Amino acid sequence: MFYQNKTYKINTDNPWQCMDQETIILSPKSNKAHELNKAGTYLWNHMQENNTPSLNELTELLSVKFNINGIEAKTDTELFLKSLIEQQILVESDS
Amino acid sequence: MATPQNLDILNKWRLKSSASWIPLQASLELTNRCNERCQHCYIPSFKDDPKKVLSLHDWYLVLDKLKKAGTLYIVLMGGEAMLSPFFWDILKYSHSKGFHTSMITNGMKIKTQETADKLRNFGIKQMSFSLYSLKPHVHDFLTRVKGSHQKTIKAIELCQNAGLEVGVNALLTNANIDDIFDLEDWCIEKNIVFKADPTITPKLDGNLDPLKLRASKEQLLYFFRARTKKFPKSKPKPETYIESTHVCNAGKGKCAITAYGDLIPCIEIREAFGNLVTEDFSEIWKKESMNKWRNILNQDLKGIDPKSKSSNFCEHCPGISNNECNDPLQPTQFQKDLAQVKASL
Numbered sequence: 001m002f003y004q005n006k007t008y009k010i011n012t013d014n015p016w017q018c019m020d021q022e023t024i025i026l027s028p029k030s031n032k033a034h035e036l037n038k039a040g041t042y043l044w045n046h047m048q049e050n051n052t053p054s055l056n057e058l059t060e061l062l063s064v065k066f067n068i069n070g071i072e073a074k075t076d077t078e079l080f081l082k083s084l085i086e087q088q089i090l091v092e093s094d095s
Numbered sequence: 096m097a098t099p100q101n102l103d104i105l106n107k108w109r110l111k112s113s114a115s116w117i118p119l120q121a122s123l124e125l126t127n128r129c130n131e132r133c134q135h136c137y138i139p140s141f142k143d144d145p146k147k148v149l150s151l152h153d154w155y156l157v158l159d160k161l162k163k164a165g166t167l168y169i170v171l172m173g174g175e176a177m178l179s180p181f182f183w184d185i186l187k188y189s190h191s192k193g194f195h196t197s198m199i200t201n202g203m204k205i206k207t208q209e210t211a212d213k214l215r216n217f218g219i220k221q222m223s224f225s226l227y228s229l230k231p232h233v234h235d236f237l238t239r240v241k242g243s244h245q246k247t248i249k250a251i252e253l254c255q256n257a258g259l260e261v262g263v264n265a266l267l268t269n270a271n272i273d274d275i276f277d278l279e280d281w282c283i284e285k286n287i288v289f290k291a292d293p294t295i296t297p298k299l300d301g302n303l304d305p306l307k308l309r310a311s312k313e314q315l316l317y318f319f320r321a322r323t324k325k326f327p328k329s330k331p332k333p334e335t336y337i338e339s340t341h342v343c344n345a346g347k348g349k350c351a352i353t354a355y356g357d358l359i360p361c362i363e364i365r366e367a368f369g370n371l372v373t374e375d376f377s378e379i380w381k382k383e384s385m386n387k388w389r390n391i392l393n394q395d396l397k398g399i400d401p402k403s404k405s406s407n408f409c410e411h412c413p414g415i416s417n418n419e420c421n422d423p424l425q426p427t428q429f430q431k432d433l434a435q436v437k438a439s440l
C-alpha cells in the first residue's frame with residue numbers, strides 16, 4: 001500500500017493540539033477525536049514543519065529518535081499513516 | 096498510534112487541561128461594537144477605543160501565543176465579531192493554525208449565500224446563533240432592532256445551506272419563556288442544536304439593568320417542569336457536591352481575550368492579568384494574583400448547606416457574583432432559586 005514515490009501531507013481542515021507529548025486531532029465531519037501517542041506526536045510535529053515527507057523519511061526519523069530497528073519503525077510508521085489516511089487527516093500524493 | 100475514539104478522548108483532554116491549567120478553549124472578543132442593542136446584553140458600551148483596539152498583526156500574535164499555550168478551541172465573539180474589520184483574516188489565520196474555530200453571532204451580517212459559503216470555506220466549524228423566539232415581535236423586542244428576527248432566521252438558513260453545523264442559543268428571559276418550546280421544536284425539526292439558559296448576568300461594569308429580564312422562580316419552575324415532562328432526558332442532573340471541587344474552569348481550562356488584547360480568566364471575570372500582545376502567555380498565566388479566581392472551591396462558598404439537595408445543582412459563577420454582589424464567593428439569590436427549582440423536579 002505504501003510506495004517509495006508517495007508523500008504524505010496533513011489535511012489542514014482538522015483542528016489539532018499537542019499537550020504533554022500527546023496530540024489530539026478532531027475530525028469535525030465525522031465528529032470524531034483521535035489521539036496520537038509520543039511517537040505519533042513526534043511524526044505529526046515533523047509533518048507540521050516539513051510539509052510532505054515520504055514513508056522512508058518518517059521511518060528513518062522514528063528509528064533514530066526512539067532507537068528502534070528499521071523494520072519495527074517501518075511497521076509503526078505504516079500503521080500511523082494508514083490510520084490517519086483512513087480518517088482523512090492525511091492525504092497521500094505522488095512525489 | 097492513532098486510535099479513533101470519541102467522548103473518552105475529549106473528556107480526557109478536558110480534564111487534563113483543567114488540571115494542568117492549559118486553556119483548551121479561548122473566547123476572543125474581536126470588537127465591542129454591535130449592530131443590535133439587546134436589553135439583556137452584558138456589554139457596558141458598544142464602542143471600541145481606537146487607541147486600544149488591536150491591529151490584525153496583534154491578533155495574529157495573540158493566536159500564535161494561544162496555540163503555543165495549548166488552546167484547541169477558539170470562539171469568536173464580541174460584540175458582533177463580524178463587525179471587526181479583521182474578521183475574515185482572523186478566521187482564516189485561526190483555521191490555518193489548526194484551531195477548532197466557532198462563532199457566537201446574531202447573524203445580522205450574513206445576508207447572502209456567498210457569505211455563508213465563505214464562512215465554510217474559511218474554516219468555521221460551528222455557528223451558534225442567538226435567537227430568542229419564533230415570534231418576530233418578541234425577538235425584536237429583546238434585540239431592540241426591528242427586522243432583526245427575519246435577518247437572523249435568514250442567516251441560519253443560509254448557513255445550513257452552506258453545510259455548516261448550526262446551533263441556537265436562547266437566553267431564557269421573562270419576555271420569551273412562553274415561546275421556548277416552539278423554538279426548540281423548530282430547532283429539532285431543522286436539525287439545529289438547541290440550548291436554553293436562564294442565567295442572565297449583570298452588565299460587566301456591575302450595572303444591574305439586564306437582571307430585570309430574569310425569569311421569576313415560578314416561571315423557572317413552570318419551565319423546567321414542562322420541559323422535563325416533554326423531554327424526560329432534559330431533566331437537570333445533579334453533580335454530587337464535593338467540598339474540595341473547583342466551582343468552575345475559569346483561568347484553568349479556559350480563558351478569554353478582550354478587544355484590547357487583555358487576558359482574562361473567562362468572559363464574566365473582567366480582571367485583566369496582563370496583555371497578550373505585549374506579554375508572554377505563560378508570564379501572565381502564572382501570576383499569583385490569578386489564583387484567587389482559579390482556586391475557588393465549593394467549600395469556600397457562603398451560605399451553602401452541603402446536606403441540602405439543591406447544593407448538588409448549584410452552578411456558581413464567581414464572575415456573576417462579583418458583578419452582582421461584589422463578592423465572588425456569595426451565590427446570588429437567582430442561582431439559589433435556580434438550584435432549588437432543579438432539585439425539586
Ligand SMILES: C[S@@+](CC[C@H](N)C(=O)[O-])C[C@H]1O[C@@H](n2cnc3c(N)ncnc32)[C@H](O)[C@@H]1O
Pocket residue numbers: 129135136137138172173174175176199200201223224225264266294295296297298305
Ligand atoms: C454577548 S453576545 C456576543 C455575540 C453576538 N453578538 C450574539 O449576540 O450572539 C454572546 C451571547 O451572550 C448572550 N448574552 C448577552 N447578554 C447576556 C447576559 N446579560 N446574560 C447572559 N447571556 C447574555 C447573548 O444572548 C449571546 O448568546
Ligand code: SF4
Pocket residue numbers: 129130131132133136137138173174175201225238
Ligand atoms: S447582539 Fe450580542 S453583543 Fe450585540 S447587543 Fe445583543 S447580545 Fe449584546
